[in-house]
Amino acid sequence: MSETANDADFLLSSRGRSEELGAWVMAVAFGRDGHGCAFSLGDGTLRLASTEDEWRRVEAHDGAALSLVPDAENGFLSGGDDGRFLRVTAAGEISELADFGTMKWVEHLASHPSGLRAASVGKVVHLFGRDGAKLKALVHPSTVGGVAFDAKGKRVAAGHYNGASVWFVNSKEDKPRVLPWKGSHQQVLFSPDGTHVVTTMQENALHGWRLTDQQDMRMSGYPAKVKSFSFTAKGRWLATAGADCVVLWPFFAGGPMGKPPVELAGGDSIVCTQVACHPQHEVVAAGFQDGLVLMAEIGSGKIVPVAAPGRGAVSALAWNPSGTRLAFGTETGFAGVVDLSKR
Amino acid sequence: MSETSDTTIPVTVLTGYLGAGKTTLLNRILSENHGKKFAVVINEFGELGVDNDLVIDADEEVFEMNNGCICCTVRGDLVRILGGLMKRRGRFDGIIVETTGLANPAPVAQTFFMDEDVKRATRLDAIVTVVDAKNLLARLEDSKEAEEQIAFADVIVLNKMDLVTEDEAAEVERRIKAINPYAEIRRATKSDVPVDAVIGRDAFKLERILEREPDFLESDEHEHNDDVLSMSFEVERPIDPELFNAWIGGLLQSKGQDLLRTKGILHYQGEDRRFAFQAVHMIADGDFIGPWKEGDPRKSKIVFIGRNLNRPQLRRGFEGCVAG
Structure with missing residues (x-):
């Protein structure tokens, strides 16, 4: 390895821990209560990771683990292509919330601190309550590509063909507000203030809607599919992957309509594959096609490398709730957790 | 990109009209002792059961790409399923996609052109169309899809040969060749073709297609204008x-x-x-x-x-x- 590569690995080697896990890292999540970090893998297992101790393997799914998010209060939710929707504690204990049957992929998950959980299986988003009871099943016109709650847990949105649907979780009559736009919509996000919904698309583009007047926002021009996006804590910026830099759309001062995005950490024509915004500061972590992981401060554009390139395209990236730890994983099975707290 | 690297997983697409023998062929491929493992993508409303470890339910979801081109349609479910399967890798040697009888093969083929992840991880090995020798001519009269399934085929399994005379079979083959002279025709009864006739063909590769010199029919006889x-x-x-x-x-x-x-x-x-x-x-x-x-x-x-x-x-x- 060259000197620059070693330099780029400084944080990982001095303040982190990494392992070769031998399977595609599908997702990584930290518990909402600050305890536990889990990686989910293409071989159906999870790894409970930390910067201090040995990592623990948990057998979760017969097949691939497709989705992983923090559960409402603590621990994790995991969905697999075996049709099982699981809760996993930070200690690795598994309980089954639902079994949708073989051939039914549990593809997308979301949770909210109020206790709500959502799991999408085909065209249906299943909502579960705090006690694990099934609340309702929301049916969409085509397979759901992503699901998200708003910050208050009042609404849930799903991306699908020709638009996104926004449902009120507690409404008696389940009728969605459909946000139309031609094409296949996948992952979906509410802006933190709840005024915008944004989706990733099959095309190399994002689409957004301003909910107050249903104004459309087209965010296109990406050289690759946008597979990851994340709002900064206060919702001023939407950071996105899919270009050879981190693209940030301004959601203030009338933006993003008519405003050009800011580009960070570009210049070496390697596509950014994952982004994750810091939970408090205007800092974004980014992972690239060549395996490079870095942090960028949005205001100053200052870049700090976290892990060197050369270990597979970054496929998962997450911060812990206090923003002191960053975890990442790659398509070829390399995974790392770095402790960034003051010492 | 034509010099396909070996890390891509071959995908075989099985098409054919309802009752032509598609599922019989699929089960034959799966049950034969070839030591290979396949992931199978079937439609929910399949006619027969499929006996395989890894079967995925697809809902033939076709959508138009948002690029202003109306025939630019893609099978979104395949993008999703192939993408998911790639991440579990190493557990199978190939993927077989069975389409419904009425499916137009274009969106399936276009999926392999249009989606960067699908392109990166898989390669279209062949489009195999199973046709019923007894009923094909009638199907071609009343169904646009039957014609398109032949037009798109790399390999055509001319099935139910036990139900037709040699003259009838020759006439059916003549019709097939008028539509698509480049497809390889395999005669069969109860879909009994060798597995290697339909799997591992690399038939979608242009070199192979064009190396085969078809006995081209410059048919001057009258055909309807909208015939393929x-x-x-x-x-x-x-x-x-x-x-x-x-x-x-x-x-x-x-x-x-x-x-x-x-x-x-x-x-x-x-x-x-x-x-x-x-x-x-x-x-x-x-x-x-x-x-x-x-x-x-x-x-x-x-x-x-x-x-x-x-x-x-x-x-x-x-x-x-x-x-x-």
């Missing part, structure tokens, strides 16, 4: 890439809906490698493939399979691409 036919053209002199791009681009734009498949091997002026071109409706892809074989004549050839083809116009257009 194929036409091929050849020029001896080298092609000017710019002229070709301008011509084919315009042609696909204006006639893309009628052109089901277009394939060509081109000799570009001043270039030692062959240029392979192919398109499904308006979606085109091209790349240099290996050099011309020593001693082989360097000539360019293009094949159209589609409806309402105007032979003189296509010939003039192609000949107009010759470098000046």
Whole structure:
């Protein structure tokens, strides 16, 4: 390895821990209560990771683990292509919330601190309550590509063909507000203030809607599919992957309509594959096609490398709730957790 | 990209009209002792059960790409499923996608052109169409899809041969060849073709398709205008890439809906490698493939399979691409 590569690995080697896990890292999540970090893998297992101790393997799914998010209060939710929707504690204990049957992929998950959980299986988003009871099943016109709650847990949105649907979780009559736009919509996000919904698309583009007047926002021009996006804590910026830099759309001062995005950490024509915004500061972590992981401060554009390139395209990236730890994983099975707290 | 690396997983697409014997062929492939493991993508409303460890339910979800091109349709469910399967890798050697009887194969084929993840991880091995020798002619009369399934096929399993006479079989083969002279026809009873006749064909690769010299039927007999036919053209002199791009681009734009498949091997002026071109409706892809074989004549050839083809116009257009 060259000197620059070693330099780029400084944080990982001095303040982190990494392992070769031998399977595609599908997702990584930290518990909402600050305890536990889990990686989910293409071989159906999870790894409970930390910067201090040995990592623990948990057998979760017969097949691939497709989705992983923090559960409402603590621990994790995991969905697999075996049709099982699981809760996993930070200690690795598994309980089954639902079994949708073989051939039914549990593809997308979301949770909210109020206790709500959502799991999408085909065209249906299943909502579960705090006690694990099934609340309702929301049916969409085509397979759901992503699901998200708003910050208050009042609404849930799903991306699908020709638009996104926004449902009120507690409404008696389940009728969605459909946000139309031609094409296949996948992952979906509410802006933190709840005024915008944004989706990733099959095309190399994002689409957004301003909910107050249903104004459309087209965010296109990406050289690759946008597979990851994340709002900064206060919702001023939407950071996105899919270009050879981190693209940030301004959601203030009338933006993003008519405003050009800011580009960070570009210049070496390697596509950014994952982004994750810091939970408090205007800092974004980014992972690239060549395996490079870095942090960028949005205001100053200052870049700090976290892990060197050369270990597979970054496929998962997450911060812990206090923003002191960053975890990442790659398509070829390399995974790392770095402790960034003051010492 | 034509020099496919071995890390991509081959995908076989099985099409065919309802009752032609698709599922029988699928179960035959799966049960044969070839030591290979397949992931199978079937439709929820399949006729028969499928006996395999890894079966995925698909809901043939076709959507239009948001690029203003109305025939630019893609199977979103396949993008999703193939993407998911790639991440579990190493547990199977190939993927078989069974379509419903009424499915138009274009969106399936286009999925392999249009989606970058699918392109990166998989390769379309072959489109295999199972047809019923007894009923095919009637199907062709009343169904656009039956015709398109033949037009798109790389391999055609002419099934239920026990139900027809030799004369009837010959007539069916003649009809098939008029639509698609490049497909390999395999006669079968109860879908009893060897597995290697339909799997691992690499048939979608242009080189293979065009190396096969079909006994081309220049049929002058009357055909309905909206029947699917194929036409091929050849020029001896080298092609000017710019002229070709301008011509084919315009042609696909204006006639893309009628052109089901277009394939060509081109000799570009001043270039030692062959240029392979192919398109499904308006979606085109091209790349240099290996050099011309020593001693082989360097000539360019293009094949159209589609409806309402105007032979003189296509010939003039192609000949107009010759470098000046």
